[in-house]
Amino acid sequence: MKVTEIFRSVQGEGIYTGKPAVFVRLAGCNLKCSWCDTRYSSWELTEFEEVQIDDLLSKIIEFDVGLVIFTGGEPCLQSKELITLCEKLKIYKVKIHIETNGTIFDNKLIKMIDFWSINPKLSSSTNQCGLVPFKIKIIKKIINKLPIDKYQLKFVISEDNMNQDIIEVEQIIKKSKMKHNANIIFQPEGTSTDIVHYSSKCANLAEILVINQMHYIMKQFSNARVLSQMHKFFWWNKRKI
Numbered sequence: 001m002k003v004t005e006i007f008r009s010v011q012g013e014g015i016y017t018g019k020p021a022v023f024v025r026l027a028g029c030n031l032k033c034s035w036c037d038t039r040y041s042s043w044e045l046t047e048f049e050e051v052q053i054d055d056l057l058s059k060i061i062e063f064d065v066g067l068v069i070f071t072g073g074e075p076c077l078q079s080k081e082l083i084t085l086c087e088k089l090k091i092y093k094v095k096i097h098i099e100t101n102g103t104i105f106d107n108k109l110i111k112m113i114d115f116w117s118i119n120p121k122l123s124s125s126t127n128q129c130g131l132v133p134f135k136i137k138i139i140k141k142i143i144n145k146l147p148i149d150k151y152q153l154k155f156v157i158s159e160d161n162m163n164q165d166i167i168e169v170e171q172i173i174k175k176s177k178m179k180h181n182a183n184i185i186f187q188p189e190g191t192s193t194d195i196v197h198y199s200s201k202c203a204n205l206a207e208i209l210v211i212n213q214m215h216y217i218m219k220q221f222s223n224a225r226v227l228s229q230m231h232k233f234f235w236w237n238k239r240k241i
């Protein structure tokens with residue numbers, strides 16, 4: 001498999017924030033988000049090595065954590081190999097989470113993953129490879145296969161386009177007929193000059209969605225939240241942690 005990095009840390013995003021986990025960053029992505037903070041593993045793909053499935057399994061087990069999170073890039077691009085790896089991980093009773101942009105559906109992979117973090121990319125991510133950033137049909141297909149507690153929809157909101165991005169999120173939520181107890185996460189994009197800049201983005205987003213006035217989504221969806229990338233406050237942009 002094409003692997004950029006593997007390390008032990010704590011989950012910094014979404015409803016599992018704070019959970020210890022092994023992160024496996026798989027290389028390559030089918031999108032090109034302008035604010036991507038892992039370009040070395042996505043559209044500039046400067047770092048990766050080929051790792052045999054059994055070697056990757058051994059490394060994950062060696063970290064001695066009961067949770068592995070596959071991230072990227074876009075991990076579903078390697079779904080065939082990922083399914084084989086997941087089958088082996090199940091033998092060790094390791095829980096498996098995935099971070100995906102939600103553009104790829106694989107029925108067999110759906111069943112292998114314990115928690116799906118689906119991160120549809122909005123128009124402001126300025127996809128540059130001719131693909132529509134988010135695909136409602138695929139998002140619907142994925143969430144229709146999953147119980148409500150097995151997924152979250154995480155939307156990265158750009159600094160210069162917050163209001164328009166939130167309108168687009170509303171449209172996605174309506175079109176995908178999201179259940180009203182679905183986990184919906186708003187998170188500001190993370191490419192900031194420093195931690196003060198990043199925290200001001202978090203505050204701006206919370207002000208628009210909650211403080212100034214309760215936004216429709218926050219009122220109607222009982223599990224909608226505004227969250228930051230916690231690891232940025234811990235380690236800023238340090239890698240492999």
Ligand code: SF4
Nearest residue numbers: 029031033036042073
């Ligand atoms: S989908 Fe994720 S990994 Fe791919 S370019 Fe966008 S932010 Fe980067």
